[in-house]
Amino acid sequence: MQTTKSNWLESYSTRQVNDELFYLNNGLKPYWNQLFTIIDRLGVSGLEARQKDIDWLLAENGVTYNVYNDPLGMHRPWSLNVVPFVLHQQEWDLVTQGIKQRAEILNLVLKDVYGENKLIKEGIIPYEVIYGHRGFLRQCAGMQLNTEKYLSIYAVDLCRGTDGRLWVVHDRTEAPSGMGYALENRSTLNRILPEMFTEMNIKSHAGFFQELDQMLVDAAPGKMEHPNIVILTPGSHNETYFEHAYMASFLGYPLVQGNDLVVRDGFVWMKSLQGLKRIDVILRRVDDAFTDPLELREDSHLGVAGLLDVVRRKNVSVINPVGSGVIENTGLIPFMHSIARYFLNEDLILPQIASWWCGQEIEKNYVLENLSKLVIKRIDRTNRESIYFGEFLNPEELDALKKVIQQRPYRFVAQERINFSTSPNFSKGAMEPRNIVARAFCIAAKNDYSVMQGGLVRVSPNTDTIRVSNQRGGTSKDFWVLQDTPIVQEVTMRSQKKTPIAISGLNDLPSLTAENLYWAGRYVGRTLVTARFIRVVMRQMALVQNTREQPDSEKLKVLLKAVTHLTGTYPGFTAKDKDGTNAMDDPMQEMLTVILDKEKVGSLAHTINMFGNSYYSIRNLWSSDMWRVFKNIQKIWNALLEGKDHSVNHILKVLNQLITRLIAFMGLIEESIMVQQGLLLYFIGLQMEQSMLTIIKSRALLAIKYNEQVEYYLLEYLLTSHESLNIYRYSYRSHIQLEHMLDLVLLDMDYSRSLTYMMNRLLKDLAHLPHSVEDHQLINYQQYVMEAFSKLRSAESTELAKTKSPDDFKRETLVVLLEELSELLHKTSQAISNTYFNHTDKQKQMVNQSFPI
Incomplete structure (x- = not known):
């Protein structure tokens, strides 16, 4: 092949003799010339565009x-x-x-x-x-x-x-x-x-x-x-x-x-x-x-x-x-x-x-005499020790290195630079x-x-x-x-595998993968429900800023306390802190903590972080589209955490973006993995979490009877955070009433967001788990869910909406039902973990051994 001078190489200067482009006699290697002929056609702008495409594709694929x-x-x-x-x-x-x-x-x-x-x-x-x-x-x-x-x-x-x-x-x-x-x-x-x-x-x-x-x-x-x-x-x-x-x-x-x-x-x-x-x-x-x-x-x-x-x-x-x-x-x-x-x-x-092992006297002496010209390494790299370049060490550092070598010379090798x-x-x-x-x-x-x-x-x-x-x-x-001759296309993988090694069903699913799928469902559900409820609260705080309404209005206080109950970030808005401060005195500061503090367990930032960890643990199961949406979620959220604009309106904008992408992510999950390959565990975790949080929200907003205007707003907030307001209006064509809302959110068998529907879905999904199928009888976690489902099926919205007397403020029947449901779901979660995810006790050595760190 005739060698031509590439435009790229006119400004290419190397200070070394052994550059890959050239032979030792400085002649350009022909196969590099062939490559640069194509690169010349692309030009600077073309090559820059291809590099951007590479960076984008690697990021999109999550490499x-x-x-x-x-x-x-x-x-x-x-x-x-x-x-x-x-x-x-x-x-x-x-x-x-x-x-x-x-x-x-x-x-x-x-x-x-x-x-x-x-x-x-x-x-x-x-x-x-x-x-x-x-x-x-x-x-x-x-x-x-x-x-x-x-x-x-x-x-x-x-x-x-x-x-x-x-x-x-x-x-x-x-x-x-x-x-x-x-x-x-x-x-x-x-x-x-x-x-x-x-x-x-x-x-x-x-x-x-x-x-x-x-x-x-x-x-x-x-x-x-x-x-x-x-x-x-x-x-x-x-x-x-x-x-x-x-x-x-x-x-x-x-x-x-x-x-x-x-x-x-x-x-x-x-x-x-x-x-x-x-x-x-x-x-x-x-x-x-x-x-x-x-x-x-x-x-x-x-x-x-x-x-x-x-x-x-x-x-x-x-x-x-x-x-x-x-x-x-x-x-x-x-x-x-x-x-x-x-x-x-x-x-x-x-x-x-060229290498000299310092465990030999002659070689060691040579190394010590020529330390400044050599590269010193340990014989092993199990602790990722530094490599010492003698030419970059000052006299004090060279003396210190000599002493280390002399103490244990057999552990060191010197190599030519x-x-x-x-x-x-x-x-x-x-x-x-x-x-x-x-x-x-x-x-x-x-x-x-x-x-x-x-x-x-x-x-x-x-x-x-x-x-x-x-x-x-x-x-x-x-x-x-x-090579000089054309390449014959090869099959990228064998067409027939000799061994059935693919994960084909729940029986082949590693327990830790199953656990991570379960918690992925729970954290995705928790992130979405928490983000939606915080969005409702932040909207009300924005209204307070733009109207003459008092920031300590009763409905806003109830909402703020509900944030603490939903996230578990106690004492929060429910009581004074240890230092005597009251979050109600500066609700925006506490809300920022609940939203942005990654170290606070239960905060939205902490929940998103846990959601990310659960995703990374099983990323081999997900599609490239899921990775793209996931990275977009991370990008949006990190921009909020690292930015300086933490105004109510900006947070609302970010929450809208976050919620939209979470919904897209959840939709893609069902396209990435089959139900019997582990998606079942994700569904169970998701239904469990959404059910638990529905109970917490309902109890926080509905357990106490307020005046008619405040109660109307609280019902609207609950429906909005539950993404059920339009469904309610279409179904009942009336002003929001407590009994109707309880029917829709808690008791409706046909509405996918109702608690009863989710309990029924849980029952069906749990029945497909291996222990359930083999035993042909309800085991403990199924019994708990069945009991919860039965309680919901026998409940009446009119009774749940009542107080014991017109002067009483507590809806005792509703509170008792929600407490019982919460306890049953907690037992269900524990039973699932004990049955499928608890690992064996750590085995211990009878005699401790020393392994260098």
């Missing part, structure tokens, strides 16, 4: 990366640059062979470390490199696995050295991350830059993920044909939780947490609504030491007590095996050449960074060189290893930053491997 202690908060949007990283197939083929070789070497090291220990016995590696590494778990010694390869998934970080070859920077073996992000990056660029995929021969990822799926199936004990496979996640606060949920959704495996699994009779079982379901393969994303609180870290809430015992019995396969973190070990790098010769009688194909290669990155309308690290992925495939065609590229946040890390604000690139 996030959690950055620890990020001032921007959790769930930071994933960043993908419009310009990919490209390599030619010819170079990649050689790299692929090197990755396979390295995976096999580390596989044999892992097998040896927990097996015969020949490497240590025969002096190939010092024992401190293994036993001084915090990833070594003596509990895993002697374990035999179901898989031929002990190392099933391997990732390696690569960068280009000054010799023009790709070098190994890091090995990732414990629970390698990034495959899901690589898949999402490819999907995004394919949609935004289709012309590039049409004109350039880009190798596909599809075959790799088919092999990943098959590898998990083949890992099952006894090579069973239809194993049950799950993905074990630490939870929604983990940095790569998006990837866990994404892979679970893409592959069709249940996403579980430690509390979803339990060990019984030498097997691992998933706690579903119906009972225990045996699990055969666990793809884990939980770090080694946290996987089994019975044998490893006792304080872990992420693992499964007794898991290691089941692994020893070969009754479950864990991918990667527990203990594999020990080979994620920079201390092995100086010895990898000797290990390769020992196991394979081969030289390493991929070069490594190398410059990462740079690659073109589109930023602020121009191309600029940024440091990059490419992560490649490899999985066990029968007797060999298979390497993804491409991978994930991480980019430094600016041109002056050496460190390349997502935790430090880096971005990403799609990784293209180009």
Whole structure:
């Protein structure tokens, strides 16, 4: 191909010799030239538009990366640059062979470390490199696995050295991350830059993920044909939780947490609504030491007590095996050449960074003498310790580091300071060189290893930053491997799955997922009902501001007290606070607290936060449309919290937007998941919450008899907050009367917002839960709801509206009914939780063990 000068490269300047665009002799690589030919056609404005489309699409799809202690908060949007990283197939083929070789070497090291220990016995590696590494778990010694390869998934970080070859920077073996992000990056660029995929021969990822799926199936004990496979996640606060949920959704495996699994009779079982379901393969994303609180870290809430015992019995396969973190070990790098010769009688194909292990006297002395020129690392990264760049340390810091190394030299490795290669990155309308690290992925495939065609590229946040890390604000690139011949289209996933691993019904639903669905329904219902009622109250407060009506009018006082009862933010408007202040003296201040204070349990802000948490916990179940609406809700609400305009009118505007989007969100839920796949639990939670809040509102506004004018307003407020005013007018064609309102809101069997209708709906939904179906008789939670339903069916609105005497102010019959209904629903909630969501008591070790933090 003839090389032409791209307009973009006229201003492109790099301070490094090893820029990805050029050969060492400064000639432009032809495949980059091909890419820039297309980029030239787009121009600055076209490329900027595509970058905006990428940012928008990632945000719309909810692609996030959690950055620890990020001032921007959790769930930071994933960043993908419009310009990919490209390599030619010819170079990649050689790299692929090197990755396979390295995976096999580390596989044999892992097998040896927990097996015969020949490497240590025969002096190939010092024992401190293994036993001084915090990833070594003596509990895993002697374990035999179901898989031929002990190392099933391997990732390696690569960068280009000054010799023009790709070098190994890091090995990732414990629970390698990034495959899901690589898949999402490819999907995004394919949609935004289709012309590039049409004109350039880009190798596909599809075959790799088919092999990943098959590898998990083949890992099952006894090579069973239809194993049950799950993905074990630490939870929604983990940095790569998006990837866990994404892979679970893409592959069709249940996403579980430690509390979803339990060990019984030498097997691992998933706690579903119906009972225990045996699990055969666990793809884990939980770090080694946290996987089994019975044998490893006792304080872990992420693992499964007794898991290691089941692994020893070969009754479950864990991918990667527990203990594999020990080979994620920079201390092995100086010895990898000797290990390769020992196991394979081969030289390493991929070069490594020159490294010196400080546990050897000569090497330690060299390191101490040249500290300012080297990069110092610990042999393990289980605590995310800092990497020390000697050139950036002052004399005092260098002395301090020397003392630390001398105290425990075996824990440190020094490496040659190398410059990462740079690659073109589109930023602020121009191309600029940024440091990059490419992560490649490899999985066990029968007797060999298979390497993804491409991978994930991480980019430094600016041109002056050496460190390349997502935790430090880096971005990403799609990784293209180009071939000369046209690509034959591949199926994105296999057409026929070998194993029925999709969640097909309530019996296959993990108990924690079921619980999160239930609480998602409750929090969505609570958010909507609370927002609607607060909107009614704020409207009245706005009227007070615009009229001569006194702010302490009786109807407004009743409404304000109802806010406290509904939200549970006591004492609120119901009594004086501990310091003697009365919220009624400054109702706007208390309302702002009830609306905006995230730390106040029951406030609208707190409820929205809990609604968000419940959503994130089960995001693998929801559709992309739901994510878009959800993000819009978060955006609207965060703008209110962070803004300075907290006037009544502005809050009303935000509440209107919030309510509209909540209703859209609730409508989309029914399109995202089938009833028997968990939507039933959401419905039960929603009906429970709306029923409870209907009771609280009715009691707060109707229990006491007021004068005719105040009572009329209170009835109107209740109907308005219940979104039932128009229904009432259409149904009764009269002024609002208490008896009619009670009939509509509490007793109507055909009105979907009435309490009786919701009780009947609850009865029907509860009957579909597994225990209810199997027992063929009402169990406790059904009995409670049936009793509540019966009380409502036998109630008469005329009796509920009465007081004992004309001079009495309390509607005793109504109050007693509402109290009884509230108690029955509370018992129902407890019974549902006890039956389906209570997890086993924490098992404890007989002897405490010390694991470094």
